[in-house]
Amino acid sequence: MVAPGVVEVAPGRVADIDASLYELRRLLGGPVDDRVDLLEHRVDDIDRQITDDDLLVARLVPIFDLLMRRMVREHRDVLVESLYPVIGSLINRAVREAIANLARRIDEQARQATDLRRIGWRLRALVGGADAREVALRERLPFAVEEVLLIHRESGLLVVHEAIDEENAADRDLLAGMLTAIRAVAEEAFAADAPSDAQGLDEVQVGERRLLLEADRNVVLAVVVDGIEPADYRERMRNALVRVRGSHGRLLEHFEGDVDVFDDAKPLLEPLFDLGVADAQEPQGAGRGEAMALAGAALLLAALACSSFWAVRWTVSALAPAPRATATAVSTPEAVALPSETGGLALEVTSAPTVPRTRLQRVVVPRGNVWLRDRATSDEDSKIGVVERGTALQLLARSSTVSSSAPDAMWLRVSLPERDDGPSRGWVRRELVDVESSRVLALPIADETQMGDQGDQ
Amino acid sequence: MTNSEQPGASVRTLAKKVCLLGDFGVGKTSLVERFIYGRFNPLYQASIGVQTRRKVVMLDDLPQPTEVKMVIWDIAGSQRLSDNPMRESYLRGSHGALLVCDLTRRETVDALRGYVEDLARVKVDMAVVLAANKADLEAEREVSVEEVAELATAMDAKYLLTSAKDGRNVEAAFQALAEMMAAVS
Numbered sequence: 001m002v003a004p005g006v007v008e009v010a011p012g013r014v015a016d017i018d019a020s021l022y023e024l025r026r027l028l029g030g031p032v033d034d035r036v037d038l039l040e041h042r043v044d045d046i047d048r049q050i051t052d053d054d055l056l057v058a059r060l061v062p063i064f065d066l067l068m069r070r071m072v073r074e075h076r077d078v079l080v081e082s083l084y085p086v087i088g089s090l091i092n093r094a095v096r097e098a099i100a101n102l103a104r105r106i107d108e109q110a111r112q113a114t115d116l117r118r119i120g121w122r123l124r125a126l127v128g129g130a131d132a133r134e135v136a137l138r139e140r141l142p143f144a145v146e147e148v149l150l151i152h153r154e155s156g157l158l159v160v161h162e163a164i165d166e167e168n169a170a171d172r173d174l175l176a177g178m179l180t181a182i183r184a185v186a187e188e189a190f191a192a193d194a195p196s197d198a199q200g201l202d203e204v205q206v207g208e209r210r211l212l213l214e215a216d217r218n219v220v221l222a223v224v225v226d227g228i229e230p231a232d233y234r235e236r237m238r239n240a241l242v243r244v245r246g247s248h249g250r251l252l253e254h255f256e257g258d259v260d261v262f263d264d265a266k267p268l269l270e271p272l273f274d275l276g277v278a279d280a281q282e283p284q285g286a287g288r289g290e291a292m293a294l295a296g297a298a299l300l301l302a303a304l305a306c307s308s309f310w311a312v313r314w315t316v317s318a319l320a321p322a323p324r325a326t327a328t329a330v331s332t333p334e335a336v337a338l339p340s341e342t343g344g345l346a347l348e349v350t351s352a353p354t355v356p357r358t359r360l361q362r363v364v365v366p367r368g369n370v371w372l373r374d375r376a377t378s379d380e381d382s383k384i385g386v387v388e389r390g391t392a393l394q395l396l397a398r399s400s401t402v403s404s405s406a407p408d409a410m411w412l413r414v415s416l417p418e419r420d421d422g423p424s425r426g427w428v429r430r431e432l433v434d435v436e437s438s439r440v441l442a443l444p445i446a447d448e449t450q451m452g453d454q455g456d457q
Numbered sequence: 458m459t460n461s462e463q464p465g466a467s468v469r470t471l472a473k474k475v476c477l478l479g480d481f482g483v484g485k486t487s488l489v490e491r492f493i494y495g496r497f498n499p500l501y502q503a504s505i506g507v508q509t510r511r512k513v514v515m516l517d518d519l520p521q522p523t524e525v526k527m528v529i530w531d532i533a534g535s536q537r538l539s540d541n542p543m544r545e546s547y548l549r550g551s552h553g554a555l556l557v558c559d560l561t562r563r564e565t566v567d568a569l570r571g572y573v574e575d576l577a578r579v580k581v582d583m584a585v586v587l588a589a590n591k592a593d594l595e596a597e598r599e600v601s602v603e604e605v606a607e608l609a610t611a612m613d614a615k616y617l618l619t620s621a622k623d624g625r626n627v628e629a630a631f632q633a634l635a636e637m638m639a640a641v642s
Contacts (some may be wrong), residue, residue, distance in 0.1 A: 155474040155550025156509075157528060172470070173528050177509035181530075184546035185506075192478055256642050257472045259526075 095271065101231055111349065143227035143393075144362055146209070148269045149176055150244065150262070151220040152255050156180030159219065159255070161261050162269055164362065165435045177221060179204070179211070216241050217389050218252040223272055236272060243268040273398045362395035363436045370433065372426040376411035384423045387416065395435065396425065472526045473638045474550055475631075478572040479557035480565040481533075484590040487621035488557060489531050492631050497622050504533040507547050514635040525635040545579060553584035553638045555630060556614070558605075558627050560589050561597040566608065584637035585614040588630045592618035 049055045071079050125131065149172060150160035157178040183201045204211040212223045214237040221241050244265050245252070251261055368389045373382040387393065393414035410430035416423070486504050491497055493510050508531045516523045524543040532547050548554075554576055558565040569587065576583050589605045591597075602618065609616035615633050617626040 038588060058485065155512075155552070156530075157472040157474055157550070159472075171511065173511045173526065174509050177474075177528050179506050181509070181547065184543065188543050188546065257474075257638070259472045260470050340480075436469065 006369070024416045061122065097234070104231070143225065143229060145223060145225050147172070147222075147224040147271045148271065148272050149222040149224075151176040151180060151222060152252070153180070153215060153218050153220050155255070155257075157255075157257060157259070159252075159259055160265050160269060162266055162273070164273070164395075176222075179213075179220070183213075183215075183220070212237065214238055214241055216245060218249075218255070219244065221269075240269055240272055364393040364395050364412055364428065365390060365436060366393075366428065366433045368432070370428050372414075372416075372423060372428060374423070374426055375412075376427045378429075382427075384426055387414075387428065392417065393433075398430075462603060467521070469517050469521050469523045470526065471523060471639055471642055472528065473552040473635070474530065475527050475553045475555060475634060475638075476530045476532055476548055476551045477555050477557060478532060479577070480559070480562075480568050483557045483559040483562075483565050484621045485555075485557045486531055488555070488588060488590065488619065488627055488630070489529055491621045491624055491627045493529075495624070497624075499622075504634070506609075507532050514632060516636060516639055519639060523639050525639055527631065527635060544575070548576065548579040551576075551580065551583060552641075553586070553634045555586050555588055555634060557590050558600075559589050560600050560605075560618070561594050563599045566600050566605070569608065569612070582641075582642065584634060585612060586630050586634045586637070587612065587614045588589045588618040588619045588626075589616060590619050590621060592625060593620040593623050 005394065040297055049059060144164075146165070147161070147163040149158060151157070152159050156177040156179070158173050161172050163172075182204065188202045200215060201213055203213060208226060210225055212229065212234070213224060214221045214234065219241065221237055221244075224235060248265050251258075364385050366389050370387050370389075371383045372385040372387050373379075374384045375382050393416055395412055397413035398410070405419060411427045412430050412433065412435070413425070413427055415425045477489065479485050479492040481495065481503060482501060483608055484504075486508070487497060489510050491507075493512050501560075503620065510529045512527050512529070514525045514527060516525060530547055530551070531571070532544065554572075556569050556572055566589075573585070587605065587609045589602075605616055606616070615637070617630045617633070619630055621627060
């Protein structure tokens with residue numbers, strides 16, 4: 001029984017019909033199948049391109065390049081208006097900083113012109129035969145970088161930490177966290193008054209130490225310093241930030257607490273430890289007022305010295321009973337008593353007074369006998385002497401080198417106590433010495449004039 | 458342990474920011490004190506602003522041994538973000554949160570939903586552990602364990618009954634949080 005509308009086909013013909021249908025479908029659908037295959041292939045290709053970030057960027061960069069060029073050419077005003085909030089604020093900041101630096105220099109010059117201490121330095125340099133600029137520089141140099149911290153801006157987590165003295169720099173994770181909290185409070189508290197481009201907290205002072213802060217979108221660079229930083233130090237900090245961003249920008253953008261990947265960022269921050277002073281030069285054209293004041297003071301002092309000299313000479317000649325052996329007075333300036341032919345004591349003011357003074361300086365103490373080298377390297381021919389264990393050395397600078405003999409070695413530039421023979425300064429390996437940051441080292445003024453020699457770090 | 462001392466077993470270091478949230482007096486600071494210093498101070502002193510503490514937790518069970526340096530931000534309760542926008546900057550960048558409630562005060566448990574909303578505004582899918590504290594005061598409980606479990610499920614969080622006083626589950630709560638945070642890194 002066949003249903004109405006259904007054609008009954010003999011079993012032998014079914015195979016023929018199937019073959020015909022297959023042929024018909026091949027003729028009709030062949031090109032379509034090919035196109036479907038092609039489309040599938042293209043869809044896969046597009047999918048690959050949009051899911052692979054690098055490929056996508058590679059494809060889009062030329063398009064954006066063209067787009068930007070056309071925008072600049074045809075819609076310059078729109079572009080300027082769009083970019084102004086970003087670039088304008090940066091320019092504002094740079095100009096403000098330049099003006100602040102200028103104001104600081106003017107203030108400094110005005111202060112120097114009337115600062116009696118500076119007149120004293122000039123006199124001391126004059127009498128001691130030293131360069132006035134070196135003496136002035138030495139007086140202004142109690143600047144040391146103790147630590148550098150790179151902090152993730154959003155989380156407050158410490159990403160990189162470098163310190164001259166690691167033992168006294170524990171728990172910096174907490175410092176990083178609290179700094180972030182303080183920054184947040186300061187920004188929130190002064191948000192209404194601050195200009196739109198304000199970068200937030202610039203500096204925190206704790207006793208004699210200060211934390212200088214520079215921030216970009218992802219990180220905060222904090223440098224713990226003791227003393228007044230050179231005028232260009234902020235610029236050096238910003239350059240360090242740029243270097244870190246250049247090498248680790250993507251890692252910082254997607255920071256999830258993996259701090260190991262930032263180990264190789266440490267060398268990028270090392271230059272911040274260099275103690276070189278860029279504005280070491282004496283301000284030019286200090287002014288006629290200062291020169292006149294200096295000349296007047298010099299004349300006055302000369303007159304006083306002459307009258308004192310003759311008064312003392314007369315008194316001593318009259319009272320002293322007999323010549324004595326050589327003795328050294330420790331008053332200021334240094335005086336040496338010499339036997340005179342007249343039977344009294346003649347006091348002579350030395351041409352280079354060595355007034356004992358103390359200044360806070362980093363002291364480096366070798367744990368054992370260590371090689372002193374003329375450069376920051378472990379090369380055999382760099383050895384210039386041996387520093388004995390326990391000798392107190394003055395820390396001048398710090399440097400790191402990468403060499404085959406001592407990869408990633410840290411070196412300290414040190415000055416030795418005054419001695420007649422052998423070198424007076426050189427480099428020692430950081431791990432062979434202790435750095436005592438709080439020890440006070442007495443420095444004679446005669447030695448101070450050598451401080452200007454830091455350019456070879 | 459350094460690589461040179463034990464080749465092949467290098468330790469991965471992760472730094473993670475953890476924030477503690479909960480109403481006043483639920484025992485946030487006490488939990489931190491117990492976790493960091495192993496001590497308990499029965500005298501209540503309200504926290505002001507924020508305090509940071511740090512402890513390193515070692516996770517040996519992961520494919521690579523991992524040291525999680527937890528920097529814990531103990532944020533004074535109990536204002537919400539809407540009341541104090543400053544709190545948002547404290548929460549920003551957090552990788553995990555320990556939500557703390559007091560089992561003897563029902564309102565502190567109810568308030569947790571608000572803190573979860575605050576966290577979601579700062580970061581989605583943050584690792585969260587719920588610490589139902591003062592579990593030692595069983596006679597004074599106002600909230601059952603079942604209710605805490607239900608709340609934790611709704612928050613997609615782990616929960617533990619803790620006591621800063623006797624130390625129960627305090628280490629475990631922070632350890633669980635460390636494991637959750639390490640798993641997503």
